[in-house]
Amino acid sequence: MHAEGLSHTIDGRAILRDVGLTAAAGERIAVIGPSGSGKSTLLTLLAGVSVPTQGEVRFRGAPVDESARQGIAYVFQGYGLVSLLTAAENVEIALRAAGRTPVKAREIAAEALETLGLTPYSDHLIEELSGGQQQRTAVALAIARRPALLLADEPTAEQDAAHRDLVLKRLLAEAERGAALVVATHDPEVAGQCDRVLTLQDGALKESVLKEGALQDGALKEGESRDGCPEWDSNPH
Numbered sequence: 001m002h003a004e005g006l007s008h009t010i011d012g013r014a015i016l017r018d019v020g021l022t023a024a025a026g027e028r029i030a031v032i033g034p035s036g037s038g039k040s041t042l043l044t045l046l047a048g049v050s051v052p053t054q055g056e057v058r059f060r061g062a063p064v065d066e067s068a069r070q071g072i073a074y075v076f077q078g079y080g081l082v083s084l085l086t087a088a089e090n091v092e093i094a095l096r097a098a099g100r101t102p103v104k105a106r107e108i109a110a111e112a113l114e115t116l117g118l119t120p121y122s123d124h125l126i127e128e129l130s131g132g133q134q135q136r137t138a139v140a141l142a143i144a145r146r147p148a149l150l151l152a153d154e155p156t157a158e159q160d161a162a163h164r165d166l167v168l169k170r171l172l173a174e175a176e177r178g179a180a181l182v183v184a185t186h187d188p189e190v191a192g193q194c195d196r197v198l199t200l201q202d203g204a205l206k207e208s209v210l211k212e213g214a215l216q217d218g219a220l221k222e223g224e225s226r227d228g229c230p231e232w233d234s235n236p237h
C-alpha cells in the first residue's frame, strides 16, 4: 500500500496535510499522536472508506476500488459490528460476503474467535457483550478475512493487559503471515512491537522512527509471505 500527498479537509478545516506512507507486505507500522491529530482519518483514507481531498492511495499498484477492498480489513474504532447478530454471525456473514461457503465460514469464524478468547461468547448477541469482547470480535472478523492490508484503529483500547497481549499477538501473527499492518494506537506496548512508529501531529506526519534492522528483517517482498502462503487468499473457496 502506498499513499502519497494525502491531504484531507472537513468543513474547511485541514485534518491531514500532505501525508505519505508506504506499508510493505509483512511490515508493522504504528501511527501514534495526540487525540484529534488525525489517526482515524488517515486510516479511513488508507482503507478507501473516505476519499482524500488531495493525494492518492494505491494498493497493489492501483487506486483502491471495490475489488481492492476485498484484500483490506479495517478494525474500526467503533467496531462496525451488527449489534442484533451474534459474534459468530458477524464474522460468518463477512466471510460469506467474501465468497466463503457457509461451512467454511463457520469453521474459520470459530477458529478466529477462539484465538481471541471468545469461544464462550460466540453465540451471544453483540449488544450483550462487553466493550472489550466486542472489540475482540471486530479483530476476529478482520483477521478471519486474511487481509493483505490490515488497518486497526486503537484495537486494544478496551482491553485489560492480558487481552491486550492476546490482540497484539494475533495482529502480529497476521503480519507474520504476510499482511501489511497499520495500527493507530495510544498504547506504547503496541507501538513498541512495530517496525516503524509514525507520529501524527496536527494532521502532519512529523516523525518516522525505524528500529534498526527491523524493516530489512521484518518486511517481505510484494506477494511474498513468511510461511510461503499467498499474501492474500484470492480464491476463498
Ligand SMILES: Nc1ncnc2c1ncn2[C@@H]1O[C@H](COP(=O)(O)OP(=O)(O)OP(=O)(O)O)[C@@H](O)[C@H]1O
Pocket (backbone or CB within 6 Å): 010, 011, 015, 033, 034, 035, 036, 037, 038, 039, 040, 041, 042
Ligand atoms: N466527520 C467529521 N466531521 C468534522 N470533523 C471531523 C470529522 N471526523 C474527524 N473530524 C475531526 O478531525 C480531527 C481528527 O480526528 P481523528 O478522529 O482522525 O483523530 P484521532 O487522532 O484518531 O483521535 P483519537 O486519538 O481521539 O481517536 C479532529 O479534530 C476531529 O474533530
